[in-house]
Amino acid sequence: xxxxxxxxxxxxxxxxxxxxxxxxxxxxxxxxxxxxxxxxxxxxxxxxxxxxxxxxxxxxxxxxxxxxxxxxxxxxxxxxxxxxxxxxxxxxxxxxxxx
Numbered sequence: 001x002x003x004x005x006x007x008x009x010x011x012x013x014x015x016x017x018x019x020x021x022x023x024x025x026x027x028x029x030x031x032x033x034x035x036x037x038x039x040x041x042x043x044x045x046x047x048x049x050x051x052x053x054x055x056x057x058x059x060x061x062x063x064x065x066x067x068x069x070x071x072x073x074x075x076x077x078x079x080x081x082x083x084x085x086x087x088x089x090x091x092x093x094x095x096x097x098x099x
Contacts (some may be wrong), residue, residue, distance in 0.1 A: 031085055035089060038089045044093065047093050057075055
C-alpha cells in the first residue's frame with residue numbers, strides 16, 4: 001500500500017477517516033461471510049471452530065510482524081472481532097436450524 005505524504009494535520013486526519021471507512025466496510029463484508037458460513041455447519045461446536053480461530057490468529061500475528069506492527073495489538077483486535085462474529089454466526093446457525 002502506498003501512503004500519501006501529507007503536508008498538514010488536516011490531510012492526515014482526512015486520510016485516516018478514509019481508511020476507517022474502508023476498515024468498517026471490510027469488517028462488514030467479513031461479518032456477512034461469517035453468517036454465510038453458518039449454512040455449511042452442522043453443530044454449534046463447528047461454528048465455534050477453535051482450531052480455525054487459532055489459524056487466523058497465527059496468520060494475523062505473522063502479517064502484523066511483517067508490517068512492523070504490534071502482533072499483540074492485532075491479536076487483541078481480532079479476538080474481540082472473532083468473538084462477536086462467532087456469536088453472530090451461532091445466532092444465524094440457530095435461526096436457520098429451526099424447522
